[in-house]
Amino acid sequence: MRSPAAEFWAGARDVFPLIVGAIPFGLIFGTLGISSGLSMGGTLGLSAIVFAGSSQFIAVSMIAAGSGGLLVVLTTFIVNLRHLLYSVALVPYVKHLPQSWKLPIGFFLTDESFAIAIRRYEERDRSSFKHWYYLGAALAMYSNWQFSTILGIAVGQMIPDATSWGLDFAMSVTFIGMIIPYVKTKPMGIAILVAGSVALMAYSLPHKLGLMVAAIAGISAGVYSERIIHG
Structure with a gap:
């Protein structure tokens, strides 16, 4: 120890x-x-x-x-x-x-x-x-x-x-390096893809609100895909 x-x-x-x-x-x-x-x-x-x-x-x-x-x-x-x-x-x-x-x-x-x-x-x-x-x-x-x-x-x-x-x-490169080691399952990959896509689409929202929207979308996608894949 x-x-x-x-x-x-x-x-x-x-x-x-x-x-x-x-x-x-x-x-x-x-x-x-x-x-x-x-x-x-x-x-x-x-x-x-x-x-x-x-x-x-x-x-x-x-x-x-x-x-x-x-x-x-x-x-x-x-x-x-x-x-x-x-x-x-x-x-x-x-x-x-x-x-x-x-x-x-x-x-x-x-x-x-x-x-x-x-x-x-x-x-x-x-x-x-x-x-x-x-x-x-x-x-x-x-x-x-x-x-x-x-x-x-x-x-x-x-x-x-x-x-x-x-x-x-x-x-940005640092954040990518932080995330990659944790992508070990399909739901994780789906969550990242959804969050990234939503972040790009919501980029124009004021006060960086797109970041929060992307986070919520990614979490929701990950949870939903986890339930579908693993029951």
Whole structure:
């Protein structure tokens, strides 16, 4: 059985490929934050407190467009609703933990930390310290996000029109790499195909609502196909 320290460093190590994919995303956010009129403190504050890439990009664009604070908060809340799905999946594994653990687990929950942690939780060993694995992965990702944002603020403005370089595509590749290992059954494949198709069709919906619609459609398709295939 791994010790807490061993679990922690294993999580930090295993999340490294996802960290590499997130670096360009953080760099671009740091650049956009400053160029959109946010102060250095405001840009860093979004990364430190919100810690959700897609929501931060939306917030910056809305702030630059002069949107009201309430609308910005509501929109980012809607975009982050997918985290409810992640939370439900983690509940069976963390419900026994004290509140002092549940709070940081909730705060550090991202697409990447969830993808890494759920794989560890589903492994059939009797380790009592898998939450330390989650913490190691989450803290590594969080530290990287802050560093990337700072680097984007400091260096990004020196790169002419950095947003046109398409570096944010690295995050799309990262997400694909996160999903593929979990596609082990036909219902899973169907769920991904449906979610992807709906996401493309609903791309024009305001405030990124297409993401939530796609998630609901994918889950529904997966559940329905599971019932048909396996009775």
